Amino acid sequence: MADFILHNYFRSSTSYRVRIALNIKKLPYEYRAVNLLKGEQLSIGYKDLNALGGVPTLIHNDKVIPDSFAIIEYLEELFPSPPLLPKDSYFRARIRHACEIINSTAHPLGNLKVQLYLEKNHGFKPQDKEAWACHWYAHGLDALETTLKNFSGTYSFGDTVTMADLFLVPQIVTASRFNLDLSPYPVLNKIFDNCNKLEPFLKAHPFRQPDTPAELRIS
Numbered sequence: 022m023a024d025f026i027l028h029n030y031f032r033s034s035t036s037y038r039v040r041i042a043l044n045i046k047k048l049p050y051e052y053r054a055v056n057l058l059k060g061e062q063l064s065i066g067y068k069d070l071n072a073l074g075g076v077p078t079l080i081h082n083d084k085v086i087p088d089s090f091a092i093i094e095y096l097e098e099l100f101p102s103p104p105l106l107p108k109d110s111y112f113r114a115r116i117r118h119a120c121e122i123i124n125s126t127a128h129p130l131g132n133l134k135v136q137l138y139l140e141k142n143h144g145f146k147p148q149d150k151e152a153w154a155c156h157w158y159a160h161g162l163d164a165l166e167t168t169l170k171n172f173s174g175t176y177s178f179g180d181t182v183t184m185a186d187l188f189l190v191p192q193i194v195t196a197s198r199f200n201l202d203l204s205p206y207p208v209l210n211k212i213f214d215n216c217n218k219l220e221p222f223l224k225a226h227p228f229r230q231p232d233t234p235a236e237l238r239i240s
């Protein structure tokens with residue numbers, strides 16, 4: 022059995038964060054697809070691994086680690102090279118704050134379970150769901166644009182990839198899927214383009230995964 026098994030879904034932005042981290046740290050893993058559209062995240066077997074019924078979940082030598090942030094911090098502690106956080110405590114705090122803007126403000130409100138709830142209980146149509154997601158994604162990305170103006174270089178924090186980039190890139194990909202206008206974010210777009218020149222990011226892209234449907238697949 023592989024040392025690392027990643028339960029994830031090609032299109033999930035939280036899964037995408039972890040795939041980038043594993044690629045940066047050069048840790049091979051077995052890919053186990055959890056099809057969110059079929060509700061596989063809610064099966065009893067999967068919820069034994071991840072009580073919230075979300076992806077990703079990492080299994081490392083039989084140890085179960087749910088949640089992308091917990092997984093990335095775990096990998097960073099066990100495999101500190103190359104680092105995703107600098108040594109300086111102030112910058113570590115600011116990077117975690119940038120991650121949190123996405124992790125707790127932008128991403129959760131566009132999540133599938135939220136969308137389904139709005140559809141079922143409040144009669145949201147596809148265009149209402151898109152407008153809802155875009156509103157909250159913009160709320161997070163506005164704050165991140167303002168924040169990263171002060172810290173970015175080639176990447177979110179200076180010229181070295183950090184954890185913040187692992188959260189930003191998947192969120193931009195998701196926001197563009199929901200047709201959010203990304204033109205107000207020149208700093209974020211610059212970082213996005215620079216990250217997407219790097220192999221660990223390219224390899225982790227949703228359209229290059231084993232469960233990517235044939236019609237979406239890119240080389």
Ligand SMILES: N[C@@H](CCC(=O)N[C@@H](CS)C(=O)NCC(=O)O)C(=O)O
Nearest residue numbers: 033034035075076077088089133134
């Ligand atoms: N904070 C969690 C969130 C996990 C999460 O919500 N993942 C989404 C996919 S991006 C999911 O599994 N959604 C399933 C659903 O909404 O039913 C993490 O970072 O891992």
